[in-house]
Amino acid sequence: MTIETAIDRLRQRFGQRLTTSEAEREAHGQSESHFPVTLPDAVVYPESTAEVAELVEICAAEDCPLIGWGAGTSLEGHGLAVRGGVTVDFSRMAQVLELRxxxxxxxxxxxxxxxxxxxxxxxxxxxxxxxxxxxxxxxxxxxxxxxxxxxxxxxxxxxxxxxxxxxxxxxxxxxxxxxxxxxxxxxxxxxxxxxxxxxxxxxxxxxxxxxxQPEAVSTAVCAFPSTGAAVEAVVEAVQSGLPMARIELVDAATAEAVNAYSNADFPALPHLFVEFHGAPNAVAEEAARFEEIARDNGAETIRKATEAEERSRLWHMRHSAYWAILASRPGSRAIVTDVCVPISRLAEAIAATQEDLAAEGLAGPILGHVGDGNFHAILLLDGSEAERAAAERVNARMVERAQQMGGTATGEHGIGMGKLKHMQAEHGAGWAMMGAIKRALDPRDLFNPGKVVPQEG
Known part of the structure; x- marks a missing residue:
């Protein structure tokens, strides 16, 4: 029973929808973060549930690992074939089957x-x-x-x-x-x-x-004199019960990167991007209340957008911030941190992270979905071992601090293989229970091995 035998059998069944070409394997061995290229042995493109069941049966018989693949946008090495095997690309299973x-x-x-x-x-x-x-x-x-x-x-x-x-x-x-x-x-x-x-x-x-779909939408972008002032506005807005649809933070370094990348004109200051959804009168009242909170916390400029085109432009710039940060240091790769803390500890967690970055001499622009207490520092690496070691120290301290505050190692990116070392501290005996569930449902470690659960051997 070997991976090679599994690939031979899959080729007989799937024909040209099974590929071992170097280019295809490399495309499915990439990570958007700092992990090295890790090639699968083959890539297969199923088109139905029945085909997925058939390829699982073939691979199970040959003890061949299977790694699911969507768009390849994960950040913790989730889709990397760390033990070889077959990547299952679902791009040909992309239909709306039933709308009710x-x-x-x-x-x-x-x-x-x-x-x-x-x-x-x-x-x-x-x-x-x-x-x-x-x-x-x-x-x-x-x-x-x-x-x-x-x-x-x-x-x-x-x-x-x-x-x-x-x-x-x-x-x-x-x-x-x-x-x-x-x-x-x-x-x-x-x-x-x-x-x-x-x-x-x-x-x-x-x-x-x-x-x-909301009847009315209102977006505002507010510049603050400091990250601390912006975060305090977030905490006050959340604790006052304002029903925000989005509330996003970008620090001054991120604002400058977005300016260069998207030809924008944001002041070189921390900003909050906020949006409200609902009935027109309610949205207007909520936006006005947030503007009061923002000004009370020192907001220096407030840019409003109610027209769809302008809102879309603003949020496109926010969504492109990661790529803008990478472009600010050409040739760099990034460790993308992802901690989440109780909202009452958010300002403290961000301030401590900024102190860590300064102490290590690292570039680490901060942004995040701060209405949930979730933020990211994008730790830019020049390829040197010294800088990588410094970035890993900052990342580890961020995680440990978040866990001590009652938060988590990852608010949204997941564990993959990048944050395995933090699972025991967060879950204790619960992590071993996750391993037991994995062994019960997948006793031969067929599905995406090397990720999430304790590793045996």
Whole structure:
């Protein structure tokens, strides 16, 4: 039983939809973060649930690892074939299978991207709200329990995935959850698989909860004299119960990077990007209340946008901030940190991170979905071992501090292999329980080995 035998059998079944070309393998061995290129032995493109079940059966018989692949936008090495094997690319399973607007749910294949899904939904008056910034696949978003800019109002993938269809290590096709709004029927298997990072099975369909498109939308961008002042405005807005749809922080270094990358004209100061959704009068009142909070906390400029084109331009610049930061240091790669703390500790956590960056002499622009207490420092690396070691020290201190504050090592990016070393501290005996679940459902470590759970041997 070998990987080579599995590939031979898959080639007989899938023909040209199984490739071992260097270019295809390299494209599926890349990470958007700092991890080295790690090639799978082959890439296969299934087109149906039945085909996924068949390829799982073949690979299981040959002890060949299987790694699910969506859009390749993950940041913790989730999709890397660290033990070789076959990458399963779901880009040919990217259809809307059933839309039920009266129930506000849609059933989709995993390869569809969030932008394409919302294009399909545009005429219905509904939308899928989870927005991690990247045009990620819905299957990949579910597997990493993604969130993003809109989580402060609409929740994460955990809140918006109602049901799944997936293929188990035994080759069985099972369904979890229903299209009903609630259930108390036994274990919540949907919640178990959402966030499992492809380590427990390959998802082939998802039933998603939809939301009504807001009648009115108002966006504002506010510049503050310091990051601390901006964060205090966030904390006050959250604690006052303002129903923000988005509230995003970029620090001064990020604002300067965005200016250079997107030909923008933001002052070289920390900024908050905030958005409100709802009825016109309510949105106007909420925006006015936030403007009061912002000015009370020292906001120096406030730019408002109610027209769709201007709002889209502003949020495009925010979503491109990661690429703008990379472009600010040509040739660099990044360690992208991702901690989340209780909102009452957010200002303290960010200030301590800035102190760490200064002490290490590192460039680490900060941005984040701060309405949830989730922020990122983008640690830019020049390729030297000394700088990498410094960045890893900062990242480790951020995680340890967040955990001590009652927070988490990752608010949205997931564990992959990049944050395995922090799982014991966060979960204690619960991490061993995750390993037990993995062994029970995937006893031969078929699915995405080397990720999430304790590693044996």
């Amino acid at each position: 607007p009266e129930d506000m749910v849609v059933r989709v294949q995993p390869g569809i991207t969030r932008e394409r899904l919302n294009e399909e939904l545009r005429a219905t008056g509904l939308f899928f709200p989870v927005d991690p910034g990247a045009n990620a696949s819905i299957g990949g978003m579910a597997m990493t329990r993604a969130s993003g800019t809109t989580a402060v109002r609409y929740g994460t993938m955990r809140d918006n995935v109602a049901a799944l269809e997936l293929v188990t290590a035994a080759g069985d096709v099972i369904r979890t959850g229903t299209a009903a709004r609630k259930s108390s029927a036994g274990y919540d298997l949907t919640a178990l698989f959402v966030g499992s990072e492809g380590t427990l099975g390959l998802v082939t369909e998802l039933t998603l909860r939809l939301h009504g």
